[in-house]
Amino acid sequence: MNTKVYRLIAVLGLMSNIDVALAEEPIQPIAPVKEINLAQVELGKKLYFDPRLSKSGFISCNSCHNLSMGGTDNLKTSIGDHWQRGPINAPTVLNSSLNVAQFWDGRADSLKAQAGGPIANPGEMGFTHQLAVDVLASIPQYRIEFNQVFGTDTITIDHVTTAIAEFEKTLVTPNSRFDQWLLGNQDALTSKELSGYQLFKSSGCIACHNGEGVGGNSFQVMGIVEPYQAKSPAEGLIAVTGKDADRFRFKVPTLRNVEMTYPYFHDGEAETLTEAVDVMGRLQLGKKFTDQENAQIVAFLKTLTGDQPKFQLPILPPSTENTLQPRPFE
Amino acid sequence: MNTKVYRLIAVLGLMSNIDVALAEEPIQPIAPVKEINLAQVELGKKLYFDPRLSKSGFISCNSCHNLSMGGTDNLKTSIGDHWQRGPINAPTVLNSSLNVAQFWDGRADSLKAQAGGPIANPGEMGFTHQLAVDVLASIPQYRIEFNQVFGTDTITIDHVTTAIAEFEKTLVTPNSRFDQWLLGNQDALTSKELSGYQLFKSSGCIACHNGEGVGGNSFQVMGIVEPYQAKSPAEGLIAVTGKDADRFRFKVPTLRNVEMTYPYFHDGEAETLTEAVDVMGRLQLGKKFTDQENAQIVAFLKTLTGDQPKFQLPILPPSTENTLQPRPFE
Numbered sequence: 001m002n003t004k005v006y007r008l009i010a011v012l013g014l015m016s017n018i019d020v021a022l023a024e025e026p027i028q029p030i031a032p033v034k035e036i037n038l039a040q041v042e043l044g045k046k047l048y049f050d051p052r053l054s055k056s057g058f059i060s061c062n063s064c065h066n067l068s069m070g071g072t073d074n075l076k077t078s079i080g081d082h083w084q085r086g087p088i089n090a091p092t093v094l095n096s097s098l099n100v101a102q103f104w105d106g107r108a109d110s111l112k113a114q115a116g117g118p119i120a121n122p123g124e125m126g127f128t129h130q131l132a133v134d135v136l137a138s139i140p141q142y143r144i145e146f147n148q149v150f151g152t153d154t155i156t157i158d159h160v161t162t163a164i165a166e167f168e169k170t171l172v173t174p175n176s177r178f179d180q181w182l183l184g185n186q187d188a189l190t191s192k193e194l195s196g197y198q199l200f201k202s203s204g205c206i207a208c209h210n211g212e213g214v215g216g217n218s219f220q221v222m223g224i225v226e227p228y229q230a231k232s233p234a235e236g237l238i239a240v241t242g243k244d245a246d247r248f249r250f251k252v253p254t255l256r257n258v259e260m261t262y263p264y265f266h267d268g269e270a271e272t273l274t275e276a277v278d279v280m281g282r283l284q285l286g287k288k289f290t291d292q293e294n295a296q297i298v299a300f301l302k303t304l305t306g307d308q309p310k311f312q313l314p315i316l317p318p319s320t321e322n323t324l325q326p327r328p329f330e
Numbered sequence: 331m332n333t334k335v336y337r338l339i340a341v342l343g344l345m346s347n348i349d350v351a352l353a354e355e356p357i358q359p360i361a362p363v364k365e366i367n368l369a370q371v372e373l374g375k376k377l378y379f380d381p382r383l384s385k386s387g388f389i390s391c392n393s394c395h396n397l398s399m400g401g402t403d404n405l406k407t408s409i410g411d412h413w414q415r416g417p418i419n420a421p422t423v424l425n426s427s428l429n430v431a432q433f434w435d436g437r438a439d440s441l442k443a444q445a446g447g448p449i450a451n452p453g454e455m456g457f458t459h460q461l462a463v464d465v466l467a468s469i470p471q472y473r474i475e476f477n478q479v480f481g482t483d484t485i486t487i488d489h490v491t492t493a494i495a496e497f498e499k500t501l502v503t504p505n506s507r508f509d510q511w512l513l514g515n516q517d518a519l520t521s522k523e524l525s526g527y528q529l530f531k532s533s534g535c536i537a538c539h540n541g542e543g544v545g546g547n548s549f550q551v552m553g554i555v556e557p558y559q560a561k562s563p564a565e566g567l568i569a570v571t572g573k574d575a576d577r578f579r580f581k582v583p584t585l586r587n588v589e590m591t592y593p594y595f596h597d598g599e600a601e602t603l604t605e606a607v608d609v610m611g612r613l614q615l616g617k618k619f620t621d622q623e624n625a626q627i628v629a630f631l632k633t634l635t636g637d638q639p640k641f642q643l644p645i646l647p648p649s650t651e652n653t654l655q656p657r658p659f660e
Contacts, residue, residue, distance in 0.1 A: 049398050050398075051396075051399075051403075052404075056405075056409065057403070057404060057405055058393075058403065058405065058409050063388075066381075067643055068379050068380075068643055068644055068645055068646045069381075069646050069648075070648070073381075073387070073388065074382075074387060074649065074656070075386075075387055075388065075656060075658055079386065079388050079658055082413050083412050083413035083658075085658075085659050259648055260648045262648070262649065271651075271655060272651045274651065308645045310642055310643075311642065311643060312640055312641065312642055312643070313397055313398055313640075313641060313642070313643045314398055315398055315638045316398045316399050318399075318400070318589055318590045318592070319404065319592065321601075321602045321604065325601060326404070326405060328405055328409055328413075328415075329415050
């Protein structure tokens, strides 16, 4: 056989190895975005960064879901209008399109449904949907762009959240070292990281943290083996279903980019991955990891950091004489 | 003569027209950035967007000098740590390298001297230089980058402000329609805008708003002909010099991108350009502009919006177990 044929066989061999590996592993690589409404994305990106969707003119989506910082604010609980202390840890917006539902209690069944929440939450952006829409409608450049994207002169909150959600769909993070390994690059992980992954599977972490998002696809009780001493009043899914069985049942967070999304848990009480792994092991699995085991799992978790979304900081169209003024100190 | 020679003569004619125009006009086009330390710029860009330089972990340079919004927060006065109400309007960071000094009272003689101010101001970012440096030094990716940029293992506030200032030097906005006109494109302005510019010169606005920055190069008393009824306690240059003659003497703000940097004046009390032009005419020049004159000047001012800085949103290196936690609610 000549060299070309050898190469072909080698490639086929690699491909089938990948297929086997993917089929066997309970975590799947993040797929890059393939179908998207680019016009909505570009509009949604502006809206995501626009603090005029808040009463104060100071808080944007990006304030608490900061795309420079893993799509979070890296605070235990977020800061809202008038510096109010939020009740819960801001989940990352990265890969949120992979979640079964949005918010820790899953009360929004889509990115679009989620996007309207903080705008009108008195403890977050403190505005109303109507006033937010009025602000946008007073800005000619926005009116033109909404018209181009949605084909209507009348801006609605539905348009606003549709565009923001479309932008958020682009915020996936493929190409992590772990995904490179899943896709056949055996050199992508160190032996310590691989040991961590084996332990992550054999200990049972994988039961909840699996799939493309390594979590985000189910609700589970926080404190299965041992109760969790929560400092937060949040009670999880019961707020949505009203069922007692759903008390302290929260959406399992994605572990994608978990190195960047500290602090951890719905109350943000675990400051480090070491602490989070230790608490999860004990409370959810009845397992006390040794220091070495913990370090291996943490090493594995850090391989889940993918390519962060890359885009130009959007430039926002200026307000006009007709734009409602922000009211930060009222 | 052949076509080529005709073309050459036409080009030479155009060039000499430009030279004459530039020599005669009291405003010069903004020069694009030519000499810069790119390594410092890239580090400084991260620092500019890093809220970990504040006590709360929530406020970055970009919070009040938002590069999506003309380098300002578009608020009368800014929001500081714990939602404190700032005493003065945040000046734009755009083209601030052209200013004779920084802050409204000119108390910083360089961008570098300015950059350290808000970090340690209890009413702004509420941190200390030492703690800010400690945070950065706890983050390996920052340590490596500072080492590459400054050649030392020891991060200092001097390095931090040097890098931020170098980034800020890139935030110039060339290529406004007015600059295109200055550079010889006679179609760049409408007749209304040109009338506004003529009026801007003949009425005396140009006496203070001139040069590359259309302002920013001198200090002037606010309220020369008529006293200004300020709502802000700020007294201007007197805070720096101690001289009575400098009471209410403020740095003349740049009018570059003024369409985006509302509201206006050191106390942010003028919400619109129309109002600002009216007040300036009366108080500084003893002149009441007609509605038509005002509209012409406003039309001219809107031609000063240049190319906004274009760059990718920086991705910040994550904190570690050794990083001081932010303290937003203490």
